[in-house]
Every structure is written in structure tokens, then in C-alpha cells.
Amino acid sequence: MKKQASSGKRSAGATRPKPEPGYHHGELQETLIAASEAILAEQGAEGFTLREAARRAGVSPAAPSHHFGNAQGLLTEVAIRGYDALAEALRAAASGKQGARDKLHAQGLAYVDFALRHPGRFQMMFANKRLVADDARLKQASRAAGHAFETVVSELVAGTAKEAKTAAAAAWSTVHGFAKLALEEKFGSVRNESGRREVMMTLDQVLNYLWPASAARR
Amino acid sequence: MKKQASSGKRSAGATRPKPEPGYHHGELQETLIAASEAILAEQGAEGFTLREAARRAGVSPAAPSHHFGNAQGLLTEVAIRGYDALAEALRAAASGKQGARDKLHAQGLAYVDFALRHPGRFQMMFANKRLVADDARLKQASRAAGHAFETVVSELVAGTAKEAKTAAAAAWSTVHGFAKLALEEKFGSVRNESGRREVMMTLDQVLNYLWPASAARR
DNA sequence: TATCTATCTTAACACTGTTCAGATTGAGCG
DNA sequence: CGCTCAATCTGAACAGTGTTAAGATAGATA
Incomplete structure (x- = not known):
């Protein structure tokens, strides 16, 4: 009952508009x-x-x-696409800058910006219990996003591989934690654009504190 | 409804084993x-x-x-106690060390340790949507826990109040993000004690990287 | 054209949180 | 002591949820 008037007739289909009728949806x-x-x-x-x-x-x-299969399966697919979009945003942010430190800084801003602009998607990506946590493609997509940090960081530390991994974990933890806390309104409102801008400025200072622009550290 | 207090204490009786019968539960x-x-x-x-x-x-x-009132109300009460316990753990960790940097380091370890040992409680504390987010006592408890960081950090930076706030946000973000990512198994398994120990060692390195022990920075 | 098979529906089941009328009972007051 | 009363809890209902099994449909294939 109630087929919600979904363009039932595909008669004179000039450009194959929408093939979503009754039983076989198609897409x-x-x-x-x-x-x-x-x-x-x-x-x-x-x-x-x-x-x-x-x-x-x-x-x-x-x-x-x-x-x-079930809801987890669907959400897993959504999360995979989320990770792909996040990885792309990180890559784009880094490509716009020169120098490892500036690349990392830009990536950090892009990470939180992504979280604040797509809160639901972001939260779901990290809601393991609602996903098929051991799905191969999901793990791959997640690792690819994390890898975006490692590649940039490895330029920055110029030490052993272990040091690079530590630095990458530090960078990821900081921006992820900031994003999570910001979404829980711990740094002020984040619902409107002006609130988000202010929070992003706080993040900018945090990143400058942890990874100073000049060679000198505090 | 919502008439707290009462505490139906029926005095007398030397021991009061289980006063939880039918209608009036008592506690x-x-x-x-x-x-x-x-x-x-x-x-x-x-x-x-x-x-x-x-x-x-x-x-x-x-x-x-x-x-x-509803489920949110109950969970809010649980979250408040969680924040109290967390604040106490942070205070205890800091009190065992001397020097602002070591205090901060110990607090960071204590924060993640708390999250890994009480994952459900920790996640719920930061699940705003499941709590009465604007409850006064909840906000107060949350702020008290965050304040534990600020007090220690303010010794460390010795700059303006704004700088201290930035540094506190940095510290909180880092340990919170690390805890969240660890709970999502991004740093390896965390279900058994040995896995947790390994993750805690990674955290130790991350904290040493961001807040080095010596005055010299990388 | 007839069959096959993936796709989708219908109906049911066991849950969930919440509401509301009513049963119960401890406590205070006469 | 006995009565009333308000707080406390129950029972039943409602509108949701995810998941499953059995059956209907229709595109593709032979």
C-alpha cells in the first residue's frame, strides 16, 4: 500500500531519469x-x-x-565512505602547503573541520560497536586515513620509524580528541558557523603550542 | 516526582540486611x-x-x-559520579609527583588508564546525547575534572591566562583523543591487561614527545 | 516461452523507552 | 491509636526499534 507516487511511468524516457519502481529498485x-x-x-x-x-x-x-545483512553492514559501508572522504580532505589540505610542519598543521585543521561539518558521519565512523569492526575494507579505509598523518609526520621527525609512529599517534590523538571534545561542546557552542570559527581558532592555537612554527620551542 | 532526600532510614535494628521488598524499596x-x-x-x-x-x-x-524522570536522568547521575571519580584519579596522580611537567605526565597516564579500565562509564560520560547535557551538576562535575588539568598546566606555561588555557586544551585533547582511539582499538587490542599495558607504553612515548622531560625540545 | 533466481514485501517476534491509572504503604496529624 | 495523604511502585498499554521467515514479483536466462 501507498507507493508514494514514485514516478511510476517510465514511458518516454529521454535520459533514463529514475528507475525506482516497485519491486526491483535497481540502485x-x-x-x-x-x-x-x-x-x-x-x-x-x-x-x-x-x-x-x-x-x-x-x-x-x-x-x-x-x-x-543488517544495520551494522549498512553503517559499515557509510563509514568506509566517510573514511575515504576524510583521507581525501587530509590529502588536499597537505597538498596546499609546503614544509612538513605546515602540512601537519593544515591537516590538523582539516581533520577537525571535517568532524565539525559532518558530526554524525564522523561519530559513526568511530562507533565501532555499531559497525562490523573487523570488516577488511573498513579497516583498510581507516588505516588509509591514519596513514595520511604518518606520511606527513615522517618528514617532520626525521628519526627512526618508531619515533615517526609516536609522533603520528600524538598528532592523531590531539586532533581527534579536540574534535571529540568540541563536538561535546566542551570548547563552546559549535552549532552555528561563528561558534565553529571560534573553536577552530582555539585549535589553531593548540596546534601552534604543540608544534610551534619556528624552530624554537617553548 | 523528583523528590530527593527522604532516605527512608528506619533506625533501631542493629543490622539492616536487605530492606528491598515489595513496594517501597527504600534505596x-x-x-x-x-x-x-x-x-x-x-x-x-x-x-x-x-x-x-x-x-x-x-x-x-x-x-x-x-x-x-527518564533514562537520560539516570545516566546523568551515573555520568556525574564518573566525572567525580575521574577528577579524583587525576588529583591523586598529580599529588604523587613533583614538578609541573611530571604532574601533567602522570595525569595524562591516569586519564587514559581510567578510560581503559572503565570504558563503558567513560564513553557514557561523553555521550552528550544520552545525558541531560545542560544539567547544572553535570556541567559542574565536568568542569571540575577539566580544571584538574588547568591547575597543573598553569604552573607549566607560566604565561598569560590565555596561554594556560591553550595548553590545557592541548593536554586534554591529546589524552582524550588517545583514550578514544585506544578504545576503538586503533592502537591495538585493549581487552586484556597485556594489551592495555602496551597501549599505555605508547601513550608514555606520546606524552614524552609532546612534553619532553628535559628542557630541550626536539 | 518457460524457468530460475535475485530482489523485495508482508507479517511476526522480541525487544526498547515512556506514559498513565491504580494499588500499596510509610509517615504525619487528629 | 486510627486516619488521611502523598510518595512510591506496579501493570498494562503504546509507539517505536532490528531482525527473521515465508511468500510475491519480475528481470534474466535458457
């Missing part, structure tokens, strides 16, 4: 992923429900199971 | 909080349900509402 996986990301963007990680995603995709609550 | 609030903490310890933050807490306390699912 249900992508549609469900997009719906999930929309929910995360609108309502945050806690607002996601599998049934709501199915509702937005125009299918029954049982439909997703055939493609993703 | 339901404390019992519910303890049950909730037990669930968090056993099953993590995602494993908590209000009904399970009521079940363990031996009351109906509707009973908690008379004391805490």
Missing part, C-alpha cells in the same frame, strides 16, 4: 547509503534507524538485509 | 545507579537499557521515572 544499495548519510547529516549518529533509512529509500524495513 | 535511587554502573562495566555504553537496570534493581520498568 537500492546506493540509495540506502545516501539516505543513511542524509539522516546522519540531519539528526546525528543517534538519530539513525534502519527503518528510517528504508523509509526514505521507499522500501520495506526488511529490504536492506538482502544487501547489507 | 532505589542508589540501587539503580549501581545497577547501571554494573551494566556499563559488563556490556559497555551500548549495552545499557533502562529496563535492564530496573530488572537488576528488582523493580518494574516504570519505577525509575519517579526518581530520574
Whole structure:
């Protein structure tokens, strides 16, 4: 019942507009992923429900199971794309600067900016209990994002591999912790653009404190 | 509802073993909080349900509402106690050392140690959406815990108040991010004691990298 | 054209948090 | 001592949730 008037007739299809009729949706996986990301963007990680995603995709609550197994499977796919987007943002930020220290600084800003602009997606990416934590592709995507830090940091420390790993862990921990605390409003409101800008300025100072611009340290 | 105090203390009797019969439980609030903490310890933050807490306390699912309003109210109380315990752990760690830098280092270790030993409680403390985020006592407890960092850091930087705040934000972000990432197994397994010990050694190196022991920086 | 098989629906189950009318009971007051 | 009363808790209901099994549908294949 109630097929929500979804462009049933594909008669004079000039450019193959939308093939989403009754039984065989055709692109249900992508549609469900997009719906999930929309929910995360609108309502945050806690607002996601599998049934709501199915509702937005125009299918029954049982439909997703055939493609993703369960809710964790769907969210895992969403998280993978999130990690890909994050890695891309980090890469772009670093490529805009010269010098290891400035690259790292820009990456730190980009990391938190990503978290503040896509809070639901970001929180879900790190909500292991809601994902298939041992999924190979997820682990790969997560490692790729973390790797973006290591490559830049390795230029910076110029020491042993272990030192580079320590420095990368330090950088990741700092920006991740700042992002998490900021999202919990520990540094002030972050809902509007002006609040976010102020928080980002605090982050800038934090990064300057931990990785000073000049060679001299405090 | 929400009439605290009372503390139905029936005096007399030398020993009062179990006053938890039928209708008037007598200590339901404390019992519910303890049950909730037990669930968090056993099953993590995602494993908590209000009904399970009521079940363990031996009351109906509707009973908690008379004391805490709703699940958020109960969890807020749990979070407050968590912040109190965390603040106490930070204070104890700092008091065992001398010198601002060593105090800060010890506090960082204590922070992550707390998170790794009480993962469910820790995650819940920072799950704003599941708490009454604007509860006055909660905000106060959270600020008190954060203040433990500021007091120690202010000795370290010896600059303006703004610089101290920046340094405190840096320290908190780093240890919080490390704790979060560690709990998501980004630094290796953390389920058994040996895994935790290894992760704590990584943290030790991270802290040494960001706040070196000697005056000379890298 | 007939069959096969992936895809999706329907219906059900066991949960969840929350609400509300009513049962119970300890405590204070006459 | 007995009564009333307000606080406390129960029982039942409601609207949700994720997941599963059995059946309907339709695109692809032979």
C-alpha cells in the first residue's frame, strides 16, 4: 500500500531519469547509503534507524538485509565512505602547503573541520560497536586515513620509524580528541558557523603550542 | 516526582540486611545507579537499557521515572559520579609527583588508564546525547575534572591566562583523543591487561614527545 | 516461452523507552 | 491509636526499534 507516487511511468524516457519502481529498485544499495548519510547529516549518529533509512529509500524495513545483512553492514559501508572522504580532505589540505610542519598543521585543521561539518558521519565512523569492526575494507579505509598523518609526520621527525609512529599517534590523538571534545561542546557552542570559527581558532592555537612554527620551542 | 532526600532510614535494628521488598524499596535511587554502573562495566555504553537496570534493581520498568524522570536522568547521575571519580584519579596522580611537567605526565597516564579500565562509564560520560547535557551538576562535575588539568598546566606555561588555557586544551585533547582511539582499538587490542599495558607504553612515548622531560625540545 | 533466481514485501517476534491509572504503604496529624 | 495523604511502585498499554521467515514479483536466462 501507498507507493508514494514514485514516478511510476517510465514511458518516454529521454535520459533514463529514475528507475525506482516497485519491486526491483535497481540502485537500492546506493540509495540506502545516501539516505543513511542524509539522516546522519540531519539528526546525528543517534538519530539513525534502519527503518528510517528504508523509509526514505521507499522500501520495506526488511529490504536492506538482502544487501547489507543488517544495520551494522549498512553503517559499515557509510563509514568506509566517510573514511575515504576524510583521507581525501587530509590529502588536499597537505597538498596546499609546503614544509612538513605546515602540512601537519593544515591537516590538523582539516581533520577537525571535517568532524565539525559532518558530526554524525564522523561519530559513526568511530562507533565501532555499531559497525562490523573487523570488516577488511573498513579497516583498510581507516588505516588509509591514519596513514595520511604518518606520511606527513615522517618528514617532520626525521628519526627512526618508531619515533615517526609516536609522533603520528600524538598528532592523531590531539586532533581527534579536540574534535571529540568540541563536538561535546566542551570548547563552546559549535552549532552555528561563528561558534565553529571560534573553536577552530582555539585549535589553531593548540596546534601552534604543540608544534610551534619556528624552530624554537617553548 | 523528583523528590530527593527522604532516605527512608528506619533506625533501631542493629543490622539492616536487605530492606528491598515489595513496594517501597527504600534505596532505589542508589540501587539503580549501581545497577547501571554494573551494566556499563559488563556490556559497555551500548549495552545499557533502562529496563535492564530496573530488572537488576528488582523493580518494574516504570519505577525509575519517579526518581530520574527518564533514562537520560539516570545516566546523568551515573555520568556525574564518573566525572567525580575521574577528577579524583587525576588529583591523586598529580599529588604523587613533583614538578609541573611530571604532574601533567602522570595525569595524562591516569586519564587514559581510567578510560581503559572503565570504558563503558567513560564513553557514557561523553555521550552528550544520552545525558541531560545542560544539567547544572553535570556541567559542574565536568568542569571540575577539566580544571584538574588547568591547575597543573598553569604552573607549566607560566604565561598569560590565555596561554594556560591553550595548553590545557592541548593536554586534554591529546589524552582524550588517545583514550578514544585506544578504545576503538586503533592502537591495538585493549581487552586484556597485556594489551592495555602496551597501549599505555605508547601513550608514555606520546606524552614524552609532546612534553619532553628535559628542557630541550626536539 | 518457460524457468530460475535475485530482489523485495508482508507479517511476526522480541525487544526498547515512556506514559498513565491504580494499588500499596510509610509517615504525619487528629 | 486510627486516619488521611502523598510518595512510591506496579501493570498494562503504546509507539517505536532490528531482525527473521515465508511468500510475491519480475528481470534474466535458457
